[in-house]
Amino acid sequence: MTGKVALVxxxxxxxxxxxxxxxxxxxxxxxxxxxxxAAAAASVVSDIERAxxxxxxxxxxxxxxxxxxxxxxxxxxxxxxxxxxVNNAGTAIPKPFIEATLEELDRVVAINxxxxxxxxxxxxxxxxxGGRIISIxxxxxxxxxxxxxxxxxxxxxxxxMFTQGLAREVGSRGITANNIQPGPxxxxxxxxxxxxxxxxxxxxxxxxxxxxxxxxxLVAFVAGxxxxxxxxxxxxxxxxxxx
Ligand code: NDP
Numbered sequence: 001m002t003g004k005v006a007l008v009x010x011x012x013x014x015x016x017x018x019x020x021x022x023x024x025x026x027x028x029x030x031x032x033x034x035x036x037x038a039a040a041a042a043s044v045v046s047d048i049e050r051a052x053x054x055x056x057x058x059x060x061x062x063x064x065x066x067x068x069x070x071x072x073x074x075x076x077x078x079x080x081x082x083x084x085x086v087n088n089a090g091t092a093i094p095k096p097f098i099e100a101t102l103e104e105l106d107r108v109v110a111i112n113x114x115x116x117x118x119x120x121x122x123x124x125x126x127x128x129x130g131g132r133i134i135s136i137x138x139x140x141x142x143x144x145x146x147x148x149x150x151x152x153x154x155x156x157x158x159x160x161m162f163t164q165g166l167a168r169e170v171g172s173r174g175i176t177a178n179n180i181q182p183g184p185x186x187x188x189x190x191x192x193x194x195x196x197x198x199x200x201x202x203x204x205x206x207x208x209x210x211x212x213x214x215x216x217x218l219v220a221f222v223a224g225x226x227x228x229x230x231x232x233x234x235x236x237x238x239x240x241x242x243x
Contacts, residue, residue: 183238
């Protein structure tokens with residue numbers, strides 16, 4: 001990936017930070033977005049720079065269309081081009097659907113669906129032929145094992161179908177669109193301990209959470225040259241949750 005540029009939304013912590021580090025380790029220059037965690041974003045940037053790579057952090061809430069579009073523009077102006085977009089920023093409302101407020105429902109749709117649309121559209125205007133659009137969906141976008149995530153699951157199902165439709169539109173430019181579907185991965189959003197974790201562990205075949213690197217290594221493969229014939233795919237990394 002030397003000479004390539006990747007934009008990772010929500011790249012300051014968790015899965016997105018793992019993806020940013022993995023793509024940088026493969027030679028790509030990285031732009032990552034965040035909302036409030038400037039220190040966390042700066043620490044990912046300095047880790048990448050210490051390892052000899054190039055990275056910038058951009059504050060851009062995925063729910064704010066203008067900020068997302070500006071983040072794409074800044075990536076291209078500061079790093080010179082755009083080859084890889086990773087739509088990683090996402091949020092969940094872990095509670096019974098009936099208790100979710102309208103504001104919570106609007107926010108999960110704005111970040112998990114609308115934010116993906118906006119970032120992808122803005123990125124495609126600059127993306128090199130042969131580029132990569134990789135979205136982080138979820139295994140719950142395909143199969144639901146627990147209560148409390150109905151709206152979130154709906155947004156991730158939307159990411160899956162968006163990916164399939166998009167693959168049909170960008171294939172003539174050699175651009176691939178794929179959806180990576182994590183199962184339970186130990187992050188701030190989904191910590192591997194506590195009452196919320198127990199049923200998720202029970203639902204895996206491997207009886208454990210995964211690590212951010214389990215997702216990042218697949219994203220690095222899909223972003224790379226050996227994955228040029230994979231498109232429109234939903235690739236599940238869930239410890240066997242959906243088996
Ligand atoms: P975390 O909450 O641990 O990290 C989220 C990252 O995204 C942080 O860098 C955060 O930075 C940033 N972020 C949050 N909201 C926004 C926003 N509105 N705009 C831009 N950046 C934002 O999440 P995970 O790493 O666990 O999840 C990453 C993705 O993986 C999500 O799409 C999630 O749905 C998906 N996923 C996660 C699973 C899991 O088990 N962890 C399972 C299946 C899917 P800041 O704090 O500065 O906002």
